[in-house]
Amino acid sequence: MRDELPIWLHNFDSEQFLRDVNHHLVVALQPIVEANTGVVVAHEALMRGFDDLGFPDPGALLDGAAARKRLFEVDCCVIAKAIAARARFPKAEGGALFLNLDGRNLQHWRALRTFLELRCEQLGLSAQDLCIELSEAHQPLAPEAFEEAVRGLRAAGLQIAIDDFGTGVSGMQMLYQAAPDFIKIDKFFIKSMPSDAKKRLLVGSIVDLAHTLGSRVIAEGVETVEQLICCREANCDLIQGYLIARPATDPSELATGYAERVHAGAAAAESGESLMIEKFIEEVPTLQENTPLAVLFDQLTVNPGRNVYPVLDRDGLPRGAVRESDVKPLLHSPFGRDLARNRSIGMTIGDFVRPIPTLESSTPIAQRLELIADHAEDGVVVTKALRYLGYMSSGSLLKLANEVRLQQAAAQNPLTRLPGNNAIAGFLERCRQHDSLPRLVAYIDIDHFKAFNDRYGFEMGDRAILILASILKSLERDHAAFVGHIGGDDFFLGAEGAACDALDKIMQTIGARFRHVAESLYSPEDRAAGFIEARARDGTQTRFPLLSCTVAALRLEPGYRPQTTLALTTRLTALKSLARQQKASLQMEACV
Structure with a gap:
């Protein structure tokens, strides 16, 4: 040294x-x-x-x-x-x-x-x-x-x-x-x-x-x-x-x-989940860290069924909670109440505070509920912008979890479990407003899906949809992309910031990855032929190539802000039509 x-x-x-x-x-x-x-x-x-x-x-x-x-x-x-x-x-x-x-x-x-x-x-x-x-x-x-x-x-x-x-x-x-x-x-x-x-x-x-x-x-x-x-x-x-x-x-x-x-x-703007949480908040007295312990004893006497009290600092920030079980030996001892009221001893709530799980109302709560379920026997403290908002008992937490699951089921596509059109619309609006960052939005659908579905049946059709969904979910996991399911064989892909550069290159591989896996859905004869015969929409017997997918993508450069989300979706639809006409698996356009 x-x-x-x-x-x-x-x-x-x-x-x-x-x-x-x-x-x-x-x-x-x-x-x-x-x-x-x-x-x-x-x-x-x-x-x-x-x-x-x-x-x-x-x-x-x-x-x-x-x-x-x-x-x-x-x-x-x-x-x-x-x-x-x-x-x-x-x-x-x-x-x-x-x-x-x-x-x-x-x-x-x-x-x-x-x-x-x-x-x-x-x-x-x-x-x-x-x-x-x-x-x-x-x-x-x-x-x-x-x-x-x-x-x-x-x-x-x-x-x-x-x-x-x-x-x-x-x-x-x-x-x-x-x-x-x-x-x-x-x-x-x-x-x-x-x-x-x-x-x-x-x-x-x-x-x-x-x-x-x-x-x-x-x-x-x-x-x-x-x-x-x-x-x-x-x-x-x-x-x-x-x-x-x-x-x-x-x-x-x-x-x-x-x-x-x-x-x-x-x-992000306040979500419906935040308002949902507030419905389940319970009226519970809060205590300050420097509150004399005797005040807690009085509360326990007045409210015999209440055994958890949130504890805040002087600025209203949660510091934890005090439980009846932690003070019970003192509460029921012969001289416990006298000791709690003795100012020379100076026993306060702060001497008995322990941590308690928190639930921030402004953040997505579905995953949080799963994580805290096994640690919330004493309930949770609910915060908003870190400030104390209220308390939720384990019973109320269970009711909230059930309501969240119901909403998730309604918002997700039942087959792929991907976010549906409401979430996609929210992402598009966010992209429209975040014009300080590069953004990328893409429309993806499966080519010749109807003919395949008619020939092989809806179960095999669902398997084809799940294959594409799985490929897109890997982009969500590995590159912070947003993936949504518009419906049927139509999907949405989006990204903001640095993730756009990675997706620019990866989108060129989506079609090849999907074609390679989707081939396994065909019979050996159809796979060898490279096509199937099925009726077109006009009723004529037609040869259809094996399944592939088309990607139409817009890259929104920093500073570009479309007037409406409808302008974005209209432009994506036109790009998809152009890709189909040119028989291109990827059609990309930059907006500056």
């Missing part, structure tokens, strides 16, 4: 090192905003000035401080500067302050908690305004000691976040032990999401898991509109990155909201 330090530090006094750190280091704040609205929820404090001390990055400076046995003091120095910067915001602005803590300092959690409480008291802040970011790097504590440290910090009102989630080998263990309020997905996953289907799948899975455990998800390093759209489609709650704002050392340079930045990715 000594050889890795700047030369000036090799024989330098530790006290002088701390004085220089205090003199040169500054803190920059970067906003963390709601993914759909751009409202600022928090700021992360980032270290700046380390290069003036001869270090290439913050990690190297912290390693240097550790080598000189001054790591805790350096962390506290940065944290103190960050809290002072946060205190400069007006009281109603700024949100939470995210503070990075070197894992080697977690063993000093008691001293850290005392330090934070004193600094907050001096500057008129609360511990609830702070969130401690933990990562796998330099995490020396045993599992039991780690859990004790997290419990100790949380008991002071501090929020907990796991940083750089997904890049280490023990992230799942930390997720289980810390039960964090926030999970920050590392930019390694975010950077290439638009072009990497596997990363989109992984991010979506992480988000679903986090929501099931009651944590909110922050996507780090969002720099492009395409990345923003992918994060929103994966249901990330919060966004952080250069697309929103660069870190600023002067808090006055930061805005209170960034709606214009997130709206560049055109957030």
Whole structure:
């Protein structure tokens, strides 16, 4: 380690090192905003000035401080500067302050908690305004000691976040032990999401898991509109990155909201699912973290059938729930109520809060319902733009799941289970409005399908339709395409952003892939002949080639906005007719 330090530090006094750190280091704040609205929820404090001390990055400076046995003091120095910067915001602005803590300092959690409480008291802040970011790097504590440290910090009102989630080998263990309020997905996953289907799948899975455990998800390093759209489609709650704002050392340079930045990715309008959720929300009293425990005892007495109470922070953000089962031993002990009312002991709701699954009303809920079904015996907290909207018991959740399934069945094609015309119309309208991105829409149908269906019967006809549906579903899975079933042998394919470039090339292969598989549906004789004989629509006996498909596609370049969705579908229909006339399997046109 000594050889890795700047030369000036090799024989330098530790006290002088701390004085220089205090003199040169500054803190920059970067906003963390709601993914759909751009409202600022928090700021992360980032270290700046380390290069003036001869270090290439913050990690190297912290390693240097550790080598000189001054790591805790350096962390506290940065944290103190960050809290002072946060205190400069007006009281109603700024949100939470995210503070990075070197894992080697977690063993000093008691001293850290005392330090934070004193600094907050001096500057008129609360511990609830702070969130401690933990990562796998330099995490020396045993599992039991780690859990004790997290419990100790949380008991002071501090929020907990796991940083750089997904890049280490023990992230799942930390997720289980810390039960964090926030999970920050590392930019390694975010950077290439638009072009990497596997990363989109992984991010979506992480988000679903986090929501099931009651944590909110922050996507780090969002720099492009395409990345923003992918994060929103994966249901990330919060966004952080250069697309929103660069870190600023002067808090006055930061805005209170960034709606214009997130709206560049055109957030989806409120869905019918959101309104459906609100029908099943129940009237349940909520409690604050700092509410005396005696208030809960009174509620349990007044409402003997109610055993779960949502808990919110002072800004109305959910922090979890308190269960009757967790306080039952104290409630029914001889002196339990007296202890709960004893102000000198100071027992509060926050001492008994545990995570509870959350259901964000503005995101698609079908898959979420499946994931939380096995973890929702205590119900779920429903949020809207991260704010508490209400509570739903397990019974109401079951009713909601049944209604969602009924709606899905009505909206999907019963054969292929693909979205139907309403979803296709919604996608076309979104394409019409999102004119800042490249977009692609395509009409696909099977050639000579009626003759094949008449000759081989509807069961074989259904198999042909399912073959094409399967090919198109693979594009949805691997390239973030939207696939819909118009009806019969007609399909719709669409994409936005970076996915358009991949589909440009892949669409040329759809016809060949379909022909190759569809040949297996014919008898050996018809396959060898290369055609079948059947009656045409005018009743004459005609030779029909083996099944193939025609693709008519429009690429809408950035800046192009059609007047109506009807204009798009009319143009696609004309392109399909042109392809048929020219006997082309693919007819593509660009709109600029």
